[in-house]
Amino acid sequence: MRSFYILLITLFAAGNSCFAQLDTCDVPMHAVSDTPCSARILHLSVDSLPNTTYSWEGPDGWTAIGDTVMRDSILSIQTGKYIVTGIHGDCAYTDTVDVFIRSSPLSPQLISTIFAFCIGDTILIEAPVGGFAANFLYWVAPDGIERGPEFNKVAVPNASKDWEGRYLLYARGIQGCHSDTVIVDITVDSCALNVVNVSETRPFIPTLLQQQDVVFKPIFANIPKDFHMLIFDATGRKVFETKNPDGWNRDNHKGLYYYIITNKTKQYKGRLILL
Known part of the structure; x- marks a missing residue:
């Protein structure tokens, strides 16, 4: 026991x-x-x-x-x-x-292709946003201030040189989430046209010995805005028209011609004597 x-x-x-x-x-x-x-x-x-x-x-x-x-x-x-x-x-x-995982909006989809503007223009950046529910576009200008909400675009009227620089665009959703940031570099210029080889008093006389004289084009101090060039022969018949600032390849044209060059702010007219 x-x-x-x-x-x-x-x-x-x-x-x-x-x-x-x-x-x-x-x-x-x-x-x-x-x-x-x-x-x-x-x-x-x-x-x-x-x-x-x-x-x-x-x-x-x-x-x-x-x-x-x-x-x-x-x-x-x-x-x-x-x-x-x-x-x-x-x-x-x-x-x-x-x-709980909150939904992030999609990044703005940049539609705009023009990022150079003249002073006084409206800077317009089209960048629609999408994703879950209601999302809006927000942006930070070169001054570092956040602005928004916007609906699919940024518009800055009467732009001055102060608005030139880097813009940050992103979407923000109703759940407080941000999309990835889209970077846009904007230039704002006076858009004055510096036409070095175009004169209303002295005709442009190209020499075939110089290859650059085969093409008639103005020389710009900066990117032109709304460039347009017309070439007429002595009878007033239009022989060439372009919106491309690369100019006119005159090929075998000879004789007297007239040009009209315009951009957003100015118009130039003159004679061409092609030898």
């Missing part, structure tokens, strides 16, 4: 040792996350305990190890429950955090 009682005491003592170890599994664990915009980074963390390893599971089979983890380029469809499991000795304990 004495041996029998000793055995019972031993089992009870062993049982108490196991229960003491299992009690550590009751330690509360608190997992947290941020609410990132789609295509950004999701951050997850859990209260860290000594001698404990942590593993995470999430939508689409995502897994990670550590008390603080990240998920790159998160998508809106990866919203859901993220579960963390802590292992401490023989104990395992878990917590779940509900993660």
Whole structure:
């Protein structure tokens, strides 16, 4: 009988040792996350305990190890429950955090192709935005001030030289997310036309020995705005017309001709004597 009682005491003592170890599994664990915009980074963390390893599971089979983890380029469809499991000795304990991924708008789609404007023009940058729900266009001018919301375009009336420089365009959605930034470099100029080889008093006489004289064109101090050139023969018949400032390749034309060159701010007229 004495041996029998000793055995019972031993089992009870062993049982108490196991229960003491299992009690550590009751330690509360608190997992947290941020609410990132789609295509950004999701951050997850859990209260860290000594001698404990942590593993995470999430939508689409995502897994990670550590008390603080990240998920790159998160998508809106990866919203859901993220579960963390802590292992401490023989104990395992878990917590779940509900993660919400906010939708990012699409970047503005640049339609404009003209980024050089004359003083007094309206700077117009067409850049429609799209994506989830109602998104609007915001922009930062060279003065560093954010402006918006706009509906698919930026318009700056009566532009001056102060408006020249780099513009940053991006969309912002109703969930507070920004798109990637689109960069546009704008130039604003007086658009004065410096016609060096065109004169109303001295005719342009090309010499065939010089290759550059085969082409008649004005020389510009800067990019012309709304360039237009007409060439007429002595009878008044139009022989050439272009909006390309590269000029007129006169080929085999000889004799007396007249030109009219216009841009946004000025008109030039004169004679050409082609030998």
